[in-house]
Amino acid sequence: MIEKTGVPTRQDVLEQFPERIVLVKPKAIIECYKEIPCNPCSTSCPFDAIHIPEDINIRPVIDFDACTGCGICVYQCPGLAITVMQVKADKVIMKIPYEFTPLPQVGAQRNVLDRTGSVITKGTILKVQTSPVQEKTALIHIEIDSAFLYDAITIEVTHG
Amino acid sequence: MKHVEVLIIGAGPAGLSAADVLLEAGAEVALIDRSDRPGGQLTKQTHMFFGSQEHYASKRGIEILHVLYDKIKDHPRLHMFSETTVAGLYPDRVVACVSGQRYFTIQADIIIVATGASEKSLPFENNDLPGVYAAGAVQTLMNVYGVKPGDKVLMVGSGNIGLIVAYQLMQAGVKVPVLVEAAKTISGYHVHASKIRRLGVDIRMRTSIKRALGTDHVEGAQIWQLDARWQGIAGTEETIEVDTICLAVGLSPLTELLQQLGAEVIYINELGGHVPRLNEKFETTVEGVYACGDVAGIEEASSAMIAGKIAGLEAALKQGYALEDAQARQAALHTSLKTLRSGPHGEKIRKGHARLGART
Numbered sequence: 001m002i003e004k005t006g007v008p009t010r011q012d013v014l015e016q017f018p019e020r021i022v023l024v025k026p027k028a029i030i031e032c033y034k035e036i037p038c039n040p041c042s043t044s045c046p047f048d049a050i051h052i053p054e055d056i057n058i059r060p061v062i063d064f065d066a067c068t069g070c071g072i073c074v075y076q077c078p079g080l081a082i083t084v085m086q087v088k089a090d091k092v093i094m095k096i097p098y099e100f101t102p103l104p105q106v107g108a109q110r111n112v113l114d115r116t117g118s119v120i121t122k123g124t125i126l127k128v129q130t131s132p133v134q135e136k137t138a139l140i141h142i143e144i145d146s147a148f149l150y151d152a153i154t155i156e157v158t159h160g
Numbered sequence: 161m162k163h164v165e166v167l168i169i170g171a172g173p174a175g176l177s178a179a180d181v182l183l184e185a186g187a188e189v190a191l192i193d194r195s196d197r198p199g200g201q202l203t204k205q206t207h208m209f210f211g212s213q214e215h216y217a218s219k220r221g222i223e224i225l226h227v228l229y230d231k232i233k234d235h236p237r238l239h240m241f242s243e244t245t246v247a248g249l250y251p252d253r254v255v256a257c258v259s260g261q262r263y264f265t266i267q268a269d270i271i272i273v274a275t276g277a278s279e280k281s282l283p284f285e286n287n288d289l290p291g292v293y294a295a296g297a298v299q300t301l302m303n304v305y306g307v308k309p310g311d312k313v314l315m316v317g318s319g320n321i322g323l324i325v326a327y328q329l330m331q332a333g334v335k336v337p338v339l340v341e342a343a344k345t346i347s348g349y350h351v352h353a354s355k356i357r358r359l360g361v362d363i364r365m366r367t368s369i370k371r372a373l374g375t376d377h378v379e380g381a382q383i384w385q386l387d388a389r390w391q392g393i394a395g396t397e398e399t400i401e402v403d404t405i406c407l408a409v410g411l412s413p414l415t416e417l418l419q420q421l422g423a424e425v426i427y428i429n430e431l432g433g434h435v436p437r438l439n440e441k442f443e444t445t446v447e448g449v450y451a452c453g454d455v456a457g458i459e460e461a462s463s464a465m466i467a468g469k470i471a472g473l474e475a476a477l478k479q480g481y482a483l484e485d486a487q488a489r490q491a492a493l494h495t496s497l498k499t500l501r502s503g504p505h506g507e508k509i510r511k512g513h514a515r516l517g518a519r520t
Contacts, residue, residue: 003345004365006357034350035503037462038210040218056212057503076218078208079351100331117360135208135220153358159333 002033007115013150017085018064020149026069026086026093030060032079044076071095071129075137085149092146093126098138100157103128111156112144119156121148164190164239166475167255167268169246169417172200173461174453175274176228177468178475179238185476185483188237190266192257194245199225200276201296201461204303206331207324210349214496215462222303228465249273249421253448270448270475273418274468277411277432277454282316285371291378295325295408302332310404314381315339315361316369320460322408323352326361329406338400340367340383342390349505370397372405381405413455421446430512431457437516441474442467450475457516459501459509466497 002008008031016029030041030050035057042052042060049066050073052058069084074097084095104110104125112123127141144152166182168175171193182189197203205221216224232238241259248256255266279294281287293301293309295317301307313334315326318341326336339361346353346363357363366386373380385396412433415425423444425434436444436451443450452471453464470493476483483489501509 002350002354004363006346006350006353006355006361006363008354031354032351034505036210036349036351036505037212037215037500037503038217039212043213044218055502056499077351078210078218079349080355081351113358113360115354115358117358135218135223137208157330157359 008033017150020087022064023085023087026084026095027064027067028062028069028073029083029085030062031081032059035059038078040076040078041073041082044072046070046072071139075134075139083153087146087149090146092144092149092152094142094144094152096140096142096154098140098155099136103130103138104140104155110142112142112148112152113154113156114151115153120151121145123152123155161254162264162266164188164266164268165479166190166270166272167192167266168272168274170200170274170276170453171198172274172276172453172464173202173228174464174468175200175272176232177465178272178274178452178472180228180232181469181472182476183232183235183237185481187476187479187481190239190241190268192241192244192246194243196243198229198240198242204299205461206303206328209462211462211500215465215500221461246417249417270450270479272471272475273449273451273455274453275414275417275455277413277458280410280412282369282407282409284369286374287372289372289374289378290376291374291403292372292405293407295321295406298406299325299328302328308332308334311335312337312402313404313406314369314383314400314402315406315408317341317408318346318348318353318363319408319410320348320352323348323356325406325408326356327352330356330359336361337402338362338364338383340364340369342366342368342386368392369405373399378403378405411454411458413457415455418444418451421449423449426516428457428512428516430508430515435516442471443474448478457509457512463497463500466493466500469493470497
């Protein structure tokens with residue numbers, strides 16, 4: 001399906017998640033479904049939690065025990081294919097890469113999109129992280145209802 | 161007539177990389193580019209590169225350009241000719257140049273052709289209406305000159321260029337409602353496709369443009385589905401309201417100069433068109449004339465940088481410069497290139513090179 005529409009199947013998505021209990025701590029969810037010659041997620045990880053062998057075409061494998069959910073791989077991934085998810089009671093805190101201006105304001109309510117671009121819920125912007133090492137890919141922390149854990153992927157873009 | 165040791169045509173990722181190696185080796189280098197600024201495609205590549213650290217992974221093309229050019233720009237042995245077009249290549253490596261109203265010739269011991277590629281077009285009704293652009297042109301307008309090409313765009317083609325430019329259009333505040341692709345599956349990286357799909361771009365396979373609508377500029381596009389023989393299916397036409405049509409339907413290597421010189425070129429569909437026959441040192445069938453980057457077969461800029469280094473190193477060795485660890489460096493560069501071409505997305509390139517090799 002992804003090869004025709006750009007949308008992974010539900011099964012594809014679920015396979016990238018650890019068991020829900022693991023997500024009491026933030027963990028990176030890597031949606032890199034096809035081999036491409038690329039490895040910055042692995043080389044940028046300070047905790048050696050993402051593994052790609054010498055042949056950089058092999059897909060990354062994450063060690064959820066080692067992953068701290070820091071989010072470095074999120075803005076390092078050239079494919080913007082990584083998010084960080086954490087379940088906190090009935091909420092999910094997600095960290096997403098964002099490359100549009102203006103950046104969202106902390107505290108703002110923004111439409112949250114699924115992998116087809118449909119609006120599924122609203123989320124609250126908790127934090128907007130930028131720094132020179134991020135090379136203009138901001139890391140946005142959003143709080144959403146936990147019902148959307150497996151559906152939410154990004155926020156709707158608004159230009160001003 | 162001026163003489164220079166090494167003359168490089170094209171200051172894109174391949175040409176800049178070749179120049180770097182040659183300057184390091186001790187050669188005198190003339191770098192010629194028709195643009196007013198160096199960098200070729202890198203000047204408009206605002207996306208992060210793939211690959212590994214040696215391929216500048218995670219860095220944006222525009223940043224890579226700074227890394228490459230800043231390293232060499234003040235070198236005393238570099239002669240930079242910008243806004244200069246190479247109009248002809250003649251025997252004995254005589255290069256005819258045009259810069260503004262000025263015409264001059266340079267003779268070189270070594271020539272490295274890194275001219276890149278030009279964009280292909282697509283035949284359809286009204287494809288000459290203002291508002292029909294090639295994707296690279298759109299990228300230049302937006303990312304180099306800061307000009308928005310339109311407000312609503314139909315993207316044609318799902319290779320990496322089509323997917324990336326669709327994303328960059330959205331970054332510029334332009335709407336991209338639909339992307340059509342004639343083939344059965346998305347040809348670029350799926351991560352790029354997912355990135356625009358989640359922002360609402362409707363990606364459709366087996367679909368192409370039938371005609372552009374409008375009288376003196378694009379006011380819409382009619383798209384239709386294609387059958388297994390790539391023919392439009394009557395009755396499936398659909399009108400999309402757009403003011404711009406962006407064609408990302410592939411690139412052709414710019415081998416005209418090599419052909420003028422008499423270097424052998426072979427038509428290899430998988431590599432984008434006519435490509436020069438090269439030996440393992442990236443030398444063409446004309447001695448002392450090398451080729452690297454898209455002119456030798458359409459690939460990613462990451463590959464062009466590696467190929468440029470290989471050509472530069474070989475040219476330096478031919479000129480008699482003693483380079484430290486030359487063999488080990490060559491081996492590492494060839495391994496690096498092989499890695500970039502080894503995944504499923506490198507299949508076309510591998511097939512193209514296999515066909516080219518079989519004809520040697």
